[in-house]
Amino acid sequence: MWSWVGHRITGVVIFFFLLVHVLDTSLVRVSPEAYTAVIGAYKNPLMALGETGLVAAIIFHAFNGLRVIAVDFWKKGAKYQRQMLWVVLALWLVTFAGFAIRHLSLALGGH
Template sequence: MSRYRGGIGQWSWILHRVTGVGVLVFLCLHILDTALVVLGPDHYNAVIQLYRHPVFRVMEIGLFASVLFHALNGLRITILDVWVGLMRFHKPLFQLEMILFAVAMVPVTWIMLRPLLR
């Protein structure tokens, strides 16, 4: 089957779903690794040590990006659902969302990567 060439709304919806599932999967994993503490501090420390690995650090930026996009996009949809008249501006609103996303991502990425660059 070929791909339907929907607009910004379709792609932001797909991204909303993907980031939502991604954050949920992380949350489940995080509950599991935190639960290891019941087996003793050694197990817990060994797993938490994994998060200090550079690859995990980069993946954490992805996690932050997912949460941020999901939150901003959810806010945009909520605003549109409450103030229906704004729907005619849904494309500029998405652009504004992306600007806010970028503005938040640049310093956060720097802060999260800085320990790796030292």
């Protein structure tokens, strides 16, 4: 039940970011300066934390989505759904830790 709630919340968060992200990327069509100015906003430390949170949401939604597919299409999916949730959380932790260490050290590490 909580994985279902988490899937919905992360899904909505990702969707709204996607709308904004297409708009900011569209500025490449306006001018190089406009794009570079707006993308500069993504490079400050506060945004780096936001990006890390967003990627945490994406990784959960991705792995839990694969679990939903396994529950729906794999014969033993429903039987092992609980164990698969632990696998999802373990994969989430490893993948997220890897991303967070690399991204935050790049984004906050000065340049």
